[in-house]
Amino acid sequence: MLLELNNVSKIFGPGCSRCLQETGEDSGGAICPRCSSVVAVNSVSLAVKNDEILGVVGESGSGKSTLLQLIYQDITVSSGEIYFNGLKEKSGARLNIATLSAAKISRMRSHEMSMIYQNPYLGLNFNFSAGGNIAEKIIGSGERRYDHIRERAYFYFGKIEMPASRIDDYPDAFSGGQQQRIQIAKALSSSPRLLLLDEPTTGLDVSVQARILDLIKALQHEMGFSMIVVSHDLGVINHLTDLTLVMKDGSLVEYGLTDQILEDPQHPYTQLLVSSKL
Amino acid sequence: MMTKTHKDYKLKVAGLQKSFTLHNRGGVHVRGFTGVNFSLHCGQLLALSGPSGVGKSSILKTIYRTYLPDRGSVFFQRQNGSEVDLASCPESRILDLRRREIGFVTQFLKILPRISALEGVAHPLVEIGVDEEEAKERARTMLERLGIRKELFGLSPLTFSGGEQQRINIARGIIAPKELILLDEPTASLDQRSSETVLELLAELKCRGIAMVAIFHDQRKVEQIADTCVTIERQEQ
Numbered sequence: 001m002l003l004e005l006n007n008v009s010k011i012f013g014p015g016c017s018r019c020l021q022e023t024g025e026d027s028g029g030a031i032c033p034r035c036s037s038v039v040a041v042n043s044v045s046l047a048v049k050n051d052e053i054l055g056v057v058g059e060s061g062s063g064k065s066t067l068l069q070l071i072y073q074d075i076t077v078s079s080g081e082i083y084f085n086g087l088k089e090k091s092g093a094r095l096n097i098a099t100l101s102a103a104k105i106s107r108m109r110s111h112e113m114s115m116i117y118q119n120p121y122l123g124l125n126f127n128f129s130a131g132g133n134i135a136e137k138i139i140g141s142g143e144r145r146y147d148h149i150r151e152r153a154y155f156y157f158g159k160i161e162m163p164a165s166r167i168d169d170y171p172d173a174f175s176g177g178q179q180q181r182i183q184i185a186k187a188l189s190s191s192p193r194l195l196l197l198d199e200p201t202t203g204l205d206v207s208v209q210a211r212i213l214d215l216i217k218a219l220q221h222e223m224g225f226s227m228i229v230v231s232h233d234l235g236v237i238n239h240l241t242d243l244t245l246v247m248k249d250g251s252l253v254e255y256g257l258t259d260q261i262l263e264d265p266q267h268p269y270t271q272l273l274v275s276s277k278l
Numbered sequence: 279m280m281t282k283t284h285k286d287y288k289l290k291v292a293g294l295q296k297s298f299t300l301h302n303r304g305g306v307h308v309r310g311f312t313g314v315n316f317s318l319h320c321g322q323l324l325a326l327s328g329p330s331g332v333g334k335s336s337i338l339k340t341i342y343r344t345y346l347p348d349r350g351s352v353f354f355q356r357q358n359g360s361e362v363d364l365a366s367c368p369e370s371r372i373l374d375l376r377r378r379e380i381g382f383v384t385q386f387l388k389i390l391p392r393i394s395a396l397e398g399v400a401h402p403l404v405e406i407g408v409d410e411e412e413a414k415e416r417a418r419t420m421l422e423r424l425g426i427r428k429e430l431f432g433l434s435p436l437t438f439s440g441g442e443q444q445r446i447n448i449a450r451g452i453i454a455p456k457e458l459i460l461l462d463e464p465t466a467s468l469d470q471r472s473s474e475t476v477l478e479l480l481a482e483l484k485c486r487g488i489a490m491v492a493i494f495h496d497q498r499k500v501e502q503i504a505d506t507c508v509t510i511e512r513q514e515q
Contacts, residue, residue: 214390214392243369243370256369257369257373259344260343263344264298264344266299266346267301268301271301271302272301272302275302
């Protein structure tokens with residue numbers, strides 16, 4: 001198993017002993033009636049195997065992006081365990097990556113896990129050139145020789161179908177769609193095992209969206225990494241993913257093959273979501 | 279879930295049942311089908327017949343696990359000799375089987391508008407590791423055999439007529455045939471000549487040991503190609 005989450009929860013606010021029981025899809029909200037904390041992710045368990053592509057859908061505020069941030073360790077879990085890529089403690093026991101130090105999180109991100117954000121300002125350093133951004137990730141993965149770094153940066157720049165002549169331009173000189181492509185090159189340049197995508201094409205026009213989704217799909221097929229794709233767009237989920245989980249009020253309400261979720265949804269909320277498709 | 283066996287069938291459907299609960303329509307319960315039983319050997323084509331709306335397509339979708347069954351089993355003999363119940367095995371195993379052993383030719387073409395007919399038909403071969411040029415050559419041969427005009431090869435099939443789209447769909451579904459293929463009305467919008475070609479291709483697949491479950495709208499096709507026919511009866515709601 002590449003990634004495993006056991007009962008992972010995230011509470012924003014003081015929290016109390018009843019937060020998890022009194023929120024979630026059965027309770028009709030993510031705000032604890034006792035302490036007013038927001039339970040963004042409530043006792044979620046899931047597993048992702050090598051090569052699998054998992055979609056996460058749900059309305060705004062359902063906890064989709066928070067779930068990705070917990071996996072990427074952008075934020076810390078309130079409770080639960082996250083196991084990744086067979087990482088072990090010195091004792092040989094499985095390592096809960098939620099307990100990693102900042103330095104070890106940074107190392108894990110440099111080598112094995114990458115994230116593509118909806119907002120390129122979160123994924124790119126706008127004070128570095130496009131090539132500099134990619135190089136930063138390559139250096140983080142342990143490469144030190146300048147000529148190797150430059151060669152790999154050109155390689156991934158080519159993968160995203162950008163002319164090599166633009167590698168020294170700064171991110172703000174690129175369009176929104178091009179910035180997303182540079183994020184993809186940067187994310188993949190460390191050859192990660194798991195790629196996390198948070199609404200990767202939201203806000204882009206449809207032709208740019210299609211090119212980026214095709215590119216992600218082709219690179220996944222070629223390089224064989226696993227992906228978790230968060231999107232509120234069922235078209236994106238249908239195009240990219242094999243498996244889908246549905247979230248509501250921080251809870252996981254349904255999980256299944258993507259075609260089953262779209263054609264034979266079981267949960268009332270999933271049925272509502274699928275019937276809302278344009 | 280998965281055990282080593284030496285059964286002589288490729289697929290065995292036992293007591294399969296499916297219904298739909300529409301929560302957003304006041305919890306209306308719609309019966310799909312009940313008590314479906316049949317088995318199928320390698321190299322056989324089994325036809326499902328019965329009036330419209332009786333649940334034939336739903337049975338195919340339930341075997342493929344696009345629909346979740348209410349009860350029953352769908353035993354499938356894998357290439358490695360083990361048996362798996364498609365009705366209850368984990369999703370990740372279904373994905374693996376779909377990649378390697380079970381194919382589905384739907385009634386309607388599902389293809390990206392940015393892909394040409396030739397690329398679309400070659401793609402299943404590329405997926406299993408065939409060199410791209412060779413895959414395209416084999417796709418050309420298949421398209422010519424199905425009577426698709428050469429000038430259409432480089433165009434998106436979404437601009438084609440219904441019959442041409444149907445032929446592209448079949449070509450994609452059988453060019454790299456899996457051991458079990460589910461076919462939903464593969465000849466529905468084809469003229470007589472194209473239908474005959476499709477039946478010839480299906481007969482060739484049978485000779486290669488491929489097992490198929492198919493739905494035909496025309497009973498004559500069933501008599502022509504099917505080894506077994508299972509009639510699905512209308513259920514009272």
